[in-house]
Amino acid sequence: MSLCCASPKPDIIPSPTNAASRLLKAVKTALLHGIAEIRRALRRRANIRTLDAMSDRQLLDIGIDRSEIPGAVDRALDTRKLPM
Numbered sequence: 001m002s003l004c005c006a007s008p009k010p011d012i013i014p015s016p017t018n019a020a021s022r023l024l025k026a027v028k029t030a031l032l033h034g035i036a037e038i039r040r041a042l043r044r045r046a047n048i049r050t051l052d053a054m055s056d057r058q059l060l061d062i063g064i065d066r067s068e069i070p071g072a073v074d075r076a077l078d079t080r081k082l083p084m
Contacts (some may be wrong), residue, residue: 040077047073 051059051069059065064072 044073044077047076 048069051064051073052066056066059069
């Protein structure tokens with residue numbers, strides 16, 4: 001039997017269904033990541049608005065200066081594991 005007629009090895013040439021499956025998985029992962037980023041941005045904005053609405057005295061009571069609000073919110077969101 002010659003080499004030209006031999007069937008290709010399955011690990012060298014991916015099957016169309018395997019390639020489509022990997023593509024769908026990549027698209028799903030990208031969408032879930034994008035949704036998580038949008039949710040995080042919305043949560044960040046809401047938390048900043050809440051803290052901005054507090055008086056300077058209230059912020060002092062929780063140990064945050066008004067200029068530290070964005071950084072404090074970012075640190076809080078980065079340390080928490082947020083559900084998707």
